[in-house]
Amino acid sequence: MDIKQLQYFIAVAGQMNFSKAAEKLHISQPSLSNAIKKLEQEIGSPLLERNTRNLQLTEAGELLYERAKVILKNMEVLKIEMDEVIVRGTSEITIGIMESIKHWLPKVITEYKKEYPEMMIHLVDILGSKRVEKSLKSYKTHLIITNQIMDDEDLEVKCLYEERLVAVLPLNHPLAEKERLTIADLSEEPFIISTEGFQTRQDILDAFARADKNINIQFEIERFETAVSLVRENLGITILPENYLKGPTANTIVQKEIDCPNLRRNVYVVYLKNRHLPLAIRQLLTDIMAVGKTL
Amino acid sequence: MDIKQLQYFIAVAGQMNFSKAAEKLHISQPSLSNAIKKLEQEIGSPLLERNTRNLQLTEAGELLYERAKVILKNMEVLKIEMDEVIVRGTSEITIGIMESIKHWLPKVITEYKKEYPEMMIHLVDILGSKRVEKSLKSYKTHLIITNQIMDDEDLEVKCLYEERLVAVLPLNHPLAEKERLTIADLSEEPFIISTEGFQTRQDILDAFARADKNINIQFEIERFETAVSLVRENLGITILPENYLKGPTANTIVQKEIDCPNLRRNVYVVYLKNRHLPLAIRQLLTDIMAVGKTL
DNA sequence: TTAATCTATAGCTTTAAACTATAAATGGGA
DNA sequence: TCCCATTTATAGTTTAAAGCTATAGATTAA
Numbered sequence: 001m002d003i004k005q006l007q008y009f010i011a012v013a014g015q016m017n018f019s020k021a022a023e024k025l026h027i028s029q030p031s032l033s034n035a036i037k038k039l040e041q042e043i044g045s046p047l048l049e050r051n052t053r054n055l056q057l058t059e060a061g062e063l064l065y066e067r068a069k070v071i072l073k074n075m076e077v078l079k080i081e082m083d084e085v086i087v088r089g090t091s092e093i094t095i096g097i098m099e100s101i102k103h104w105l106p107k108v109i110t111e112y113k114k115e116y117p118e119m120m121i122h123l124v125d126i127l128g129s130k131r132v133e134k135s136l137k138s139y140k141t142h143l144i145i146t147n148q149i150m151d152d153e154d155l156e157v158k159c160l161y162e163e164r165l166v167a168v169l170p171l172n173h174p175l176a177e178k179e180r181l182t183i184a185d186l187s188e189e190p191f192i193i194s195t196e197g198f199q200t201r202q203d204i205l206d207a208f209a210r211a212d213k214n215i216n217i218q219f220e221i222e223r224f225e226t227a228v229s230l231v232r233e234n235l236g237i238t239i240l241p242e243n244y245l246k247g248p249t250a251n252t253i254v255q256k257e258i259d260c261p262n263l264r265r266n267v268y269v270v271y272l273k274n275r276h277l278p279l280a281i282r283q284l285l286t287d288i289m290a291v292g293k294t295l
Numbered sequence: 296m297d298i299k300q301l302q303y304f305i306a307v308a309g310q311m312n313f314s315k316a317a318e319k320l321h322i323s324q325p326s327l328s329n330a331i332k333k334l335e336q337e338i339g340s341p342l343l344e345r346n347t348r349n350l351q352l353t354e355a356g357e358l359l360y361e362r363a364k365v366i367l368k369n370m371e372v373l374k375i376e377m378d379e380v381i382v383r384g385t386s387e388i389t390i391g392i393m394e395s396i397k398h399w400l401p402k403v404i405t406e407y408k409k410e411y412p413e414m415m416i417h418l419v420d421i422l423g424s425k426r427v428e429k430s431l432k433s434y435k436t437h438l439i440i441t442n443q444i445m446d447d448e449d450l451e452v453k454c455l456y457e458e459r460l461v462a463v464l465p466l467n468h469p470l471a472e473k474e475r476l477t478i479a480d481l482s483e484e485p486f487i488i489s490t491e492g493f494q495t496r497q498d499i500l501d502a503f504a505r506a507d508k509n510i511n512i513q514f515e516i517e518r519f520e521t522a523v524s525l526v527r528e529n530l531g532i533t534i535l536p537e538n539y540l541k542g543p544t545a546n547t548i549v550q551k552e553i554d555c556p557n558l559r560r561n562v563y564v565v566y567l568k569n570r571h572l573p574l575a576i577r578q579l580l581t582d583i584m585a586v587g588k589t590l
Numbered sequence: 591t592t593a594a595t596c597t598a599t600a601g602c603t604t605t606a607a608a609c610t611a612t613a614a615a616t617g618g619g620a
Numbered sequence: 621t622c623c624c625a626t627t628t629a630t631a632g633t634t635t636a637a638a639g640c641t642a643t644a645g646a647t648t649a650a
Contacts (some may be wrong), residue, residue, distance in 0.1 A: 001370065002298045004607095018628060031608055033628060038607095045381040050628065053617055060380045063571050067373045071366060075296065078362045085355045086340040276358050299638095313597060326639050328597060333638095345597065348648060 003075060005039045006068040008032055009047065013065045016055045080139050081276045091119055093281050096126035096135055096144035099223055100244040101267065105145070108287050116280050127222065128197035136272050142281050144270045145288070147241075148199045156273045161292040165203065165263045166242045168227070169254040170234045176254040183211035183260055190218035190236035192227045200265060204239050207263050228253060241265060298370060300334045301363040303327055304342065308360045311350045375434050376571045386414055388576050391421035391430055391439035394518055395539040396562065400440070403582050411575050422517065423492035431567050437576050439565045440583070442536075443494045451568045456587040460498065460558045461537045463522070464549040465529045471549040478506035478555055485513035485531035487522045495560060499534050502558050523548060536560060 011021040012032065022032040040047050047061035057065060084091070097105065109121060124141060126132055129148040135141045136155065150157050167186060169176050175185055187208070193215075194201040208215045218236050221227045227238045231253050245255050269288050271277070277285065306316040307327065317327040335342050342356035352360060379386070392400065404416060419436060421427055424443040430436045431450065445452050462481060464471050470480055482503070488510075489496040503510045513531050516522045522533045526548050540550050564583050566572065572580065 001374065004297060019626085027607095028609060029628075030610085030630080033630090034607080037629085043377050043381070045377075051616070053627080055627095059574075060377060063376060063380050064373075067369070067376065067571075071369050071373065074362075074366050074369065078359070078366065079296065081358060081362065082338050082340075082355060085358050086338070279354075314595085322638095323640060324596085325598075325600095325641085328599090330638080332598085346647075348596080 001039070001042060003072070005035060006064075006072060008035045009039060009064060010068055010072060012036060012048065012055075013057060013061065018055075077139060084278050084281075085276060091278070091280060092122065093119055093143075093284060094122040094124060094141045095284075096124050096132065096141040096146070098126065098146055099225065100147075100241050101145055103243050103246050104291050108284075108291055112284050112287050116283065119280055119284075129199070130197075132270060136270065139272075139275070142271060142275075142277060143285060143288070145267065146199075146270060147265045147267050149266075150268070150270055154273055155270050157268050157270050158289060159292075160267045160269055160289065162264055162266050164242045164257065165200070165239050165265060166245070167256045167258050168231050168238045168240050168245065169256060170231050170237075171252070171254060173234075173237070173254060175237070176256065178256075181256050181258045183208055183213050183258065186215075186237065186239075186258070187213040188216055191216050192219040192221060192230050192236045192238040193217050194227075195220045195222055198222075200239075200241070203263070203265055207260055210262060211260065239263070296334070296337060298367070300330060301359075301367060303330045304334060304359060305363055305367060307331060307343065307350075308352060308356065313350075372434060379573050379576075380571060386573070386575060387417065388414055388438075388579060389417040389419060389436045390579075391419050391427065391436040391441070393421065393441055394520065395442075395536050396440055398538050398541050399586055403579075403586055407579050407582050411578065414575055414579075424494070425492075427565060431565065434567075434570070437566065437570075437572060438580060438583070440562065441494075441565060442560045442562050444561075445563070445565055449568055450565050452563050452565050453584055454587075455562045455564055455584065457559055457561050459537045459552065460495070460534045460560060461540070462551045462553050463526050463533045463535050463540065464551060465526050465532075466547070466549060468532070468549060470532070471551065473551075476551050476553045478503055478508050478553065481510075481532065481534075481553070482508040483511055486511050487514040487516060487525050487531045487533040488512055489522075490515045490517055493517075495534075495536070498558070498560055502555055505557065506555065534558070 008021070008025060011025050012018055015021040015024065018032055018036075019029045022029040025032065036047065043060065043064070045060045046058055047064060049056040049058060113119070113121075124135075126135055126141070126144055126146065129146075129150060132144050132146055132148055132150060133152055133155070136144060145160070167175070167181055175181060175189070178185065193204060205215065219227075219230055221230070224240055224244055227240065228249055230236055231238055239258070240255075242255065245253075269285065271285070303316070303320060306320050307313055310316040310319065313327055313331075314324045317324040320327065331342065338355065338359070340355045341353055342359060344351040344353060408414070408416075419430070421430055421436070421439055421441065424441075424445060427439050427441055427443055427445060428447055428450070431439060440455070462470070462476055470476060470484070473480065488499060500510065514522075514525055516525070519535055519539055522535065523544055525531055526533055534553070535550075537550065540548075564580065566580070
């Protein structure tokens, strides 16, 4: 029983048709028939009930199909890992990011590039917790930086830093004059919030619920940048992570601390626990993890 | 990258010697050298640092070694499962048991044999919780019947029945006359108990601890039969599951209920969650699980 | 330097996996 | 009912690769 035989069998069981499976495998139909026949002899039992019209898996076939899929998946992952572990002239790394880390990630990458100039870095936007999991488990991204709270035993989650969420108001907004701002103050204002699936949306809704106040949602957005534009146009107010507001944006709106100790979020770096990360990527991970201290 | 190549590499990495690995694999040394060379070409990186005196794994070699071991293990398990799923004239099943189920297991097997007369049944004694886990995970036993409390996510644990633990006294023992028996009554008596690692030992010690009473251990035994013999010879008293005492033993000692609601134990059937059990074994499992209702 | 030990190379043989051509089986439609 | 379309199996041949033996080359210990 070798890998090729399992691949052939998976193709037949997947297509439920020898001829089409053979085509997909780029071999002739008789070769495939022969290969399956040999596999059945080796196992000592038929795997398929053949009929010129219908194919059907036997009990043994069903079992082999389930198990072989897992083994082939492992082989695929092995190939990916072996490719990555090889020290080549140039190598690649893919990081899933969210927009609100723009204030520190470029600096970390600049430093990293001095040590590893040959590394090609892909930055991919990842939205929502399900995509975090999927992106990592399909081996598409090496690391993901997110504020999504992940609860999956296959994932390693490291907290980078904690930051406050602050109110964002248009210039000249009445609330900007107030000494102290509470959830109650924001309750009746037209509110701009992230769409379903974003952790920040949940954090904000939780804070309003705990304060037992209503929230008057008028806009749902996917990017903080959109939220800031809407605020600037006097269409509503919002709550954003304080670090996101650093930089040129700062003078175009008013940001104000809110009297609410729970209005905070954590930023994590997440990766697959069992994935082998080559040295160059482990180094970037270390650099990223150090960012919490310098912030 | 196929299974054979991985096997060859594992052999070399395990022996750290091409010639000895070749011998173990029953192929010539040049064939093995060639095979590893081809594997390295395919992967695109050396797996071993060669020296006529010392071999050493490269980083890629280390990674492949770890991953390949898992894949080969999966292949082995697959072969076992495929062998078992095939309906042959005669087939085998191995059950791990403890002695204290002799009062019902033979009956279940008698009934089962009427339906599956061709099944060969191995009964193996299993002592202690670590051995339960090991025996299942090495695919040596299909099912284990035990009172050990197992906490392992790979294992499926089904409770068959609950039974009382009762005091076992020699004939004419003064305590046999008492109307009601408590832990306190047993506290100073010379006590016979199972050795470390048995659930029943823990259950008894827990009961004494909860009652805040001393236990005067004089004998440690591995089999309940031994305990009963010692009691019969007036060397001490003990506590055993009530069902164990059914049958001819019953008249040679005195058994007495103890005023202690926690002095009970559960009997479980345990098997590997992800193992494919062929129909004939699933049927026996069903028969065993039905025993709790008839008891 | 030499002997011992180990891996690599060269050239040959054998095995098995692929191909093409064709036969056999089956079910649907004329 | 019979024939055709579809699909899998068989036969025979070619090609590729995996194995073998013999031997060379490299390294260390004596």
